[in-house]
Amino acid sequence: MSTAAILTAAGSGTRLGHDMPKALVQLAGVPLVVRAARGLALAGCVGAVVVTVPADEVRGFQALFAGARVPGTRLPVRIVPGGATRQASVAAGLAALDDGVDVVLVHDAARCLTPPEVVTRVEAAVRAGHRAVVPALPVTDTIKAVGAPDGSGAAPVTATVDRAALRAVQTPQGFDRALLEAAHAAGAARAFDEARAASDDAGLVEALGEAVWVVPGHDRALKITTPRDLALARVLLDGER
Numbered sequence: 360m361s362t363a364a365i366l367t368a369a370g371s372g373t374r375l376g377h378d379m380p381k382a383l384v385q386l387a388g389v390p391l392v393v394r395a396a397r398g399l400a401l402a403g404c405v406g407a408v409v410v411t412v413p414a415d416e417v418r419g420f421q422a423l424f425a426g427a428r429v430p431g432t433r434l435p436v437r438i439v440p441g442g443a444t445r446q447a448s449v450a451a452g453l454a455a456l457d458d459g460v461d462v463v464l465v466h467d468a469a470r471c472l473t474p475p476e477v478v479t480r481v482e483a484a485v486r487a488g489h490r491a492v493v494p495a496l497p498v499t500d501t502i503k504a505v506g507a508p509d510g511s512g513a514a515p516v517t518a519t520v521d522r523a524a525l526r527a528v529q530t531p532q533g534f535d536r537a538l539l540e541a542a543h544a545a546g547a548a549r550a551f552d553e554a555r556a557a558s559d560d561a562g563l564v565e566a567l568g569e570a571v572w573v574v575p576g577h578d579r580a581l582k583i584t585t586p587r588d589l590a591l592a593r594v595l596l597d598g599e600r
């Protein structure tokens with residue numbers, strides 16, 4: 360039995376605002392998707408990676424992963440067309456896994472600086488018997504629930520949430536394969552509607568009534584969503600040199 364990763368890279372990157380899919384945007388000369396795949400390879404516990412990509416970009420991504428390996432490593436890569444939502448892309452990745460895979464890590468290409476130790480921590484927790492595991496960080500802002508905005512755009516606060524009980528969830532999220540497949544099958548009707556699709560895979564597992572466990576995440580596992588995130592990632596890399 361082995362562990363595989365599904366690396367989601369089929370998004371367009373609207374909020375980043377480049378004229379190419381976000382996963383192809385370069386950070387210090389390396390596309391985000393290649394950085395993310397290298398992080399998975401460095402962890403040492405992943406035996407294969409399935410990358411979900413925009414349907415019209417399959418050849419371009421295949422060229423990035425020449426020889427169907429993560430560049431600079433021997434880790435095998437399969438490129439598959441993703442779907443209309445992240446949930447649909449993960450479902451497409453699941454369908455492409457080899458038979459011998461029993462643990463699946465689902466990771467965002469957009470979280471391309473995730474340290475390998477986070478990957479190994481999540482995978483080890485699944486192997487230890489926690490069938491659904493997410494890395495996460497405590498929240499540092501005060502979080503308030505709000506109601507509908509009034510005519511001026513100001514929204515009334517309806518509650519202040521106890522932040523001690525909250526966590527901001529990252530990827531990779533790790534799962535027993537059978538559980539993840541059951542969760543995606545049960546949530547399949549939501550997959551093609553962005554408004555109803557699950558924003559993460561653990562949410563589909565929770566909807567089944569199954570337990571999801573949290574392990575420590577990492578500041579560097581930030582999701583590159585906006586130009587500000589990309590600038591922050593550049594600063595983090597510069598700080599390393």
Ligand SMILES: Nc1ccn([C@@H]2O[C@H](COP(=O)(O)OP(=O)(O)OP(=O)(O)O)[C@@H](O)[C@H]2O)c(=O)n1
Nearest residue numbers: 367368369370371372373374443444448468469
């Ligand atoms: N249909 C989709 C949408 C998203 N993703 C992937 O899911 C991850 C998290 O999505 P997000 O950061 O929201 O990326 P985009 O959807 O590209 O961003 P935007 O909403 O700004 O277009 C990304 O690695 C993205 O490539 C995917 O594989 N398939």
Ligand SMILES: C[C@](O)(CO)[C@H](O)COP(=O)(O)O
Nearest residue numbers: 445467528529530558559582
């Ligand atoms: C999966 C995820 O990265 C966990 O925080 C997040 O939910 C993805 O959300 P997005 O709106 O698809 O970026």
